[in-house]
Amino acid sequence: MPASYIFRRLLWAIPTLIGVAIVVFVLVRVVPGDPIAMMLPPGATADDVGRLRAMYGLDAPIAKQFVAWSGEVLRGEFGNSISLRDKVSSLILGRLPATLELVVVAVAAACAFATVLAISAVFFRGRWPELAVDAGTGLALAIPDFLWGLLFILVLGVLLPWFPISGRIDPTLDFDPATGFYLAEALLRLKWNILGNLLSHIALPALALALPLTAALTRVLKGSLIDVMNQDYVVLARVKGYSRTRTLWRVALRNALIPTVTLTGVQFSFLIGGTVLIEHLFSYPGIGNLAIAAVTQRDLPLIQGLILTFAILFILTNLLVDMTYGALNPKVRQT
Amino acid sequence: MTPLLDIRDLDLTLDGRVRLLRRVSLVVETGSIVGLVGESGAGKTMVSRAVLGIEPANARVTHGAILFDGRDIARLAEDERRHLLGREIAFIPQNPMTALNPVVRIEPQIADVLRMHLGLDRVASRARALGLLNDVHLREPERVLRAYPHELSGGQRQRVLIAIAFACGPKLIIADEPTTALDVTVQKQILRLIRELQRNAGTAILFITHDLGVVAKLCDHVAVMHGGRVLESAPASQLFERPAHAYTRALFAATPRFDRPGELLQPVPVALSERLNREAGLLDRNLPGGGRA
Amino acid sequence: MKRFISLMRHPRIAFGSGVLLLVFIAAIAAPWLAPHDPLEQDLLNSFQPPVWSGGDASHALGTDSLGRDILSRLIYSARPALIVAFIAALCAGILGTALGLAAGYFGGPIDSAVSRLVDIWMSFPSVLLCIVLAAVLGAGLHTVVIAIIIIDWTRFCRVVRAETMVQKGQDYVASALTIGLKPARIVTSEILPNVAPLLLTLFTLEMGIAIVVEAILSFVGLSVSSGVPTWGGIIQEGRLYVNQAWWLMALPMACIVVAVLGLNALGDGLRDAIDPVKAR
Numbered sequence: 001m002p003a004s005y006i007f008r009r010l011l012w013a014i015p016t017l018i019g020v021a022i023v024v025f026v027l028v029r030v031v032p033g034d035p036i037a038m039m040l041p042p043g044a045t046a047d048d049v050g051r052l053r054a055m056y057g058l059d060a061p062i063a064k065q066f067v068a069w070s071g072e073v074l075r076g077e078f079g080n081s082i083s084l085r086d087k088v089s090s091l092i093l094g095r096l097p098a099t100l101e102l103v104v105v106a107v108a109a110a111c112a113f114a115t116v117l118a119i120s121a122v123f124f125r126g127r128w129p130e131l132a133v134d135a136g137t138g139l140a141l142a143i144p145d146f147l148w149g150l151l152f153i154l155v156l157g158v159l160l161p162w163f164p165i166s167g168r169i170d171p172t173l174d175f176d177p178a179t180g181f182y183l184a185e186a187l188l189r190l191k192w193n194i195l196g197n198l199l200s201h202i203a204l205p206a207l208a209l210a211l212p213l214t215a216a217l218t219r220v221l222k223g224s225l226i227d228v229m230n231q232d233y234v235v236l237a238r239v240k241g242y243s244r245t246r247t248l249w250r251v252a253l254r255n256a257l258i259p260t261v262t263l264t265g266v267q268f269s270f271l272i273g274g275t276v277l278i279e280h281l282f283s284y285p286g287i288g289n290l291a292i293a294a295v296t297q298r299d300l301p302l303i304q305g306l307i308l309t310f311a312i313l314f315i316l317t318n319l320l321v322d323m324t325y326g327a328l329n330p331k332v333r334q335t
Numbered sequence: 336m337t338p339l340l341d342i343r344d345l346d347l348t349l350d351g352r353v354r355l356l357r358r359v360s361l362v363v364e365t366g367s368i369v370g371l372v373g374e375s376g377a378g379k380t381m382v383s384r385a386v387l388g389i390e391p392a393n394a395r396v397t398h399g400a401i402l403f404d405g406r407d408i409a410r411l412a413e414d415e416r417r418h419l420l421g422r423e424i425a426f427i428p429q430n431p432m433t434a435l436n437p438v439v440r441i442e443p444q445i446a447d448v449l450r451m452h453l454g455l456d457r458v459a460s461r462a463r464a465l466g467l468l469n470d471v472h473l474r475e476p477e478r479v480l481r482a483y484p485h486e487l488s489g490g491q492r493q494r495v496l497i498a499i500a501f502a503c504g505p506k507l508i509i510a511d512e513p514t515t516a517l518d519v520t521v522q523k524q525i526l527r528l529i530r531e532l533q534r535n536a537g538t539a540i541l542f543i544t545h546d547l548g549v550v551a552k553l554c555d556h557v558a559v560m561h562g563g564r565v566l567e568s569a570p571a572s573q574l575f576e577r578p579a580h581a582y583t584r585a586l587f588a589a590t591p592r593f594d595r596p597g598e599l600l601q602p603v604p605v606a607l608s609e610r611l612n613r614e615a616g617l618l619d620r621n622l623p624g625g626g627r628a
Numbered sequence: 629m630k631r632f633i634s635l636m637r638h639p640r641i642a643f644g645s646g647v648l649l650l651v652f653i654a655a656i657a658a659p660w661l662a663p664h665d666p667l668e669q670d671l672l673n674s675f676q677p678p679v680w681s682g683g684d685a686s687h688a689l690g691t692d693s694l695g696r697d698i699l700s701r702l703i704y705s706a707r708p709a710l711i712v713a714f715i716a717a718l719c720a721g722i723l724g725t726a727l728g729l730a731a732g733y734f735g736g737p738i739d740s741a742v743s744r745l746v747d748i749w750m751s752f753p754s755v756l757l758c759i760v761l762a763a764v765l766g767a768g769l770h771t772v773v774i775a776i777i778i779i780d781w782t783r784f785c786r787v788v789r790a791e792t793m794v795q796k797g798q799d800y801v802a803s804a805l806t807i808g809l810k811p812a813r814i815v816t817s818e819i820l821p822n823v824a825p826l827l828l829t830l831f832t833l834e835m836g837i838a839i840v841v842e843a844i845l846s847f848v849g850l851s852v853s854s855g856v857p858t859w860g861g862i863i864q865e866g867r868l869y870v871n872q873a874w875w876l877m878a879l880p881m882a883c884i885v886v887a888v889l890g891l892n893a894l895g896d897g898l899r900d901a902i903d904p905v906k907a908r
Contacts, residue, residue, distance in 0.1 A: 125392075231433060232428055232429075232430055232433040232434040233433065233434055233435055233436045233437070235389055235428070235434075236426065236428055236434050236435075236496075236499075237436070238387075238389055238420070239387050239389060239420050239421065239425070239426040240420065240421040240425075240447065240448050240451075240499070241417050241418065241419075241420040241421035241422060241448065241451055241452060242417075242447075242451075243413070243414075243417055244413070251436055254436075254438050254439070255436070255437065255438055258438070328438065329438065330437070330438055330483040330485070331437070331483075331485055
């Protein structure tokens with residue numbers, strides 16, 4: 001896949017982002033209910049409200065507000081959060097690594113599980129492992145990730161207290177990270193006890209996110225593996241002396257991944273939306289949790305900043321999925 | 336001397352009910368080319384699949400034996416069969432457009448058999464792959480090694496597949512209509528290539544085809560199949576001069592001949608087909624494999 | 629009646645309609661079924677366990693942090709759940725069906741406009757859209773309903789559009805055209821009845837989705853005010869005290885899971901029973 005293609009895709013993302021920015025900006029400003037009034041104690045005078053409004057630039061006409069705001073956004077500033085009294089950009093950047101780690105762990109787990117499950121189902125075609133995989137994916141898809149998260153809290157966090165159910169790391173641990181990427185840092189600095197603690201915290205939220213994704217991936221991958229197994233080149237591999245296992249892993253899997261990536265690419269970007277709830281559920285300090293807090297507090301600058309962040313993440317995820325597709329499919333790579 | 340491949344009274348049964356092959360016997364001598372002819376659905380491909388052990392999942396060998404080098408391979412364990420396939424018995428598929436793995440370059444698709452069966456390392460397998468591509472007369476073998484299948488023409492791909500089949504110096508190659516998917520001009524080149532390589536390596540070939548013209552040019556011995564049975568089996572010269580079975584004669588009458596231009600072609604009479612089916616105890620619904628030969 | 633009995637022979641339909649009936653009865657007859665007032669606090673008797681883990685028989689499923697009777701709260705929670713599920717699924721269905729019929733029947737620019745809109749709509753993750761809408765509209769039951777309608781009309785639209793295109797190719801539409809019926813008449817009296825079985829299935833499935841969305845929004849505090857009992861609200865409270873009283877979270881979860889699985893089973897069962905070709 002040529003670099004110019006990626007560049008073109010990135011250019012295309014710009015109008016999308018501007019569109020999202022305008023919609024969010026307008027939407028947030030036509031809402032009923034006054035966030036400024038909510039900030040002040042009940043006895044505040046109209047004067048106080050006016051002064052605070054001016055302070056946040058909410059008294060200017062909407063078009064002027066937008067110009068001022070987009071100018072700041074271009075400089076990487078999203079204004080100040082009303083409820084948390086801090087810069088929106090630093091709030092988001094501080095929380096983003098936690099969410100990214102959660103998403104990466106969940107996607108990696110889902111891909112690994114789905115591959116193993118789909119391959120076992122195809123290997124044991126028509127026998128109990130296939131039936132078990134079919135039943136399991138059916139159940140995983142019938143129950144939404146929100147309920148899976150609750151179920152994990154209940155069963156693996158409380159009834160069998162194997163995993164912690166809130167937070168990202170045990171606060172009593174002596175760990176002072178230089179970046180927000182705790183997992184990566186603990187791994188690179190070889191702090192095994194901290195890595196273990198981080199992993200035990202991320203296990204349940206990642207599992208709750210990964211479960212529906214695993215089920216969707218497994219179904220599609222299994223279907224395309226079955227299709228691919230009937231292809232002439234798979235038969236030829238068998239006739240060349242490949243074992244069944246080797247045929248599945250080395251020949252069928254790579255070909256079956258191509259339609260799987262196409263059909264499930266959307267799921268990956270939906271996963272980012274899923275983090276909102278799951279983070280809230282597990283009190284995990286990422287941007288999803290921040291988003292819920294922002295919405296319940298009606299913190300306009302924070303909401304705008306977060307939604308733009310999510311939009312950028314979506315665009316990047318889609319780009320990543322496209323690039324994976326290109327890397328897997330030589331016909332695309334060379335055109 | 337024991338023949339290289341000796342199929343004896345083979346029955347292949349689908350789901351325990353439908354018999355795809357009935358008492359098929361066929362002999363391939365070392366270094367010879369045997370043609371297996373018949374219409375679509377005659378069971379030719381089923382014979383090749385049974386020899387290769389890639390018959391449909393719900394099909395079983397219920398009678399008879401497939402002796403390869405004196406050893407019955409019809410009921411071989413998967414592991415043992417694996418060491419035979421690609422090394423001693425190779426395969427040239429029907430459709431070169433779909434038989435190569437589309438996401439892998441040509442080099443690993445040739446090198447994998449060399450590494451698996453001959454234990455060659457990276458450098459040695461690459462050198463051998465280049466040699467093989469030269470043997471099948473592909474121009475720019477270096478470029479072909481680096482190419483993906485979709486960058487090659489049908490004829491080029493069939494040459495690659497022939498190179499793969501001959502890679503480990505097999506004793507027997509099963510060629511399943513290797514030219515039907517190709518242009519007529521390319522067909523001739525490919526046939527000439529197979530003949531040339533076969534002579535040089537002394538490989539035996541079981542050549543499956545419905546093209547009697549090809550059989551006449553290529554084969555030492557011919558077996559005619561219909562409805563899952565071998566109707567007639569004879570040396571090529573004898574079969575073409577004095578076909579013994581009515582069906583074989585009907586098949587000849589349905590084949591165009593360059594030495595008799597303008598002659599009217601006769602379809603195989605329906606009555607004959609039906610009589611044969613009745614003899615074989617086959618009902619129409621029992622005909623093998625959904626129209627596949 | 630005969631039709632009804634034959635439908636009940638399908639185990640999934642029987643199970644699903646049983647569950648739906650149960651929720652329906654709970655919602656309607658809540659004041660008579662509930663042993664206590666769901667809002668009545670009894671701080672001396674907070675965190676009573678359910679009766680099988682040694683609780684008092686007067687609170688069969690125990691009490692919450694304020695000593696309110698959980699069974700009564702669960703029963704009353706069927707009301708918002710059912711209201712949201714029914715109204716939201718109905719409105720989303722009407723909106724989606726109208727657009728789907730128009731796109732499928734008229735084709736051309738109408739079709740491409742609607743299809744493009746659906747594509748854009750579906751590429752946006754629903755949870756986020758939902759939360760943005762909740763932020764804009766403020767907390768409340770109406771927010772939940774509107775959010776579901778705005779997000780999920782596409783489900784109906786896509787299916788109805790495809791089905792309408794199939795139906796349009798059928799002979800009966802051609803003959804209706806030759807006798808001079810107007811398009812609006814053909815759509816409502818000829819095509820709609822043929823799409824109806826499919827709509828029923830979608831509607832059932834959508835109700836299940838709506839119940840979950842309502843629970844999610846109550847859980848994050850964006851649904852009805854905290855006094856009114858909802859399954860999601862009870863879960864949210866249970867999450868806070870999960871280490872002291874796990875049943876507080878488990879019981880409403882069980883309600884939601886059973887309701888959702890029931891509605892899924894009903895929807896899938898209806899699809900298979902009505903259209904054997906689509907049975908998988």
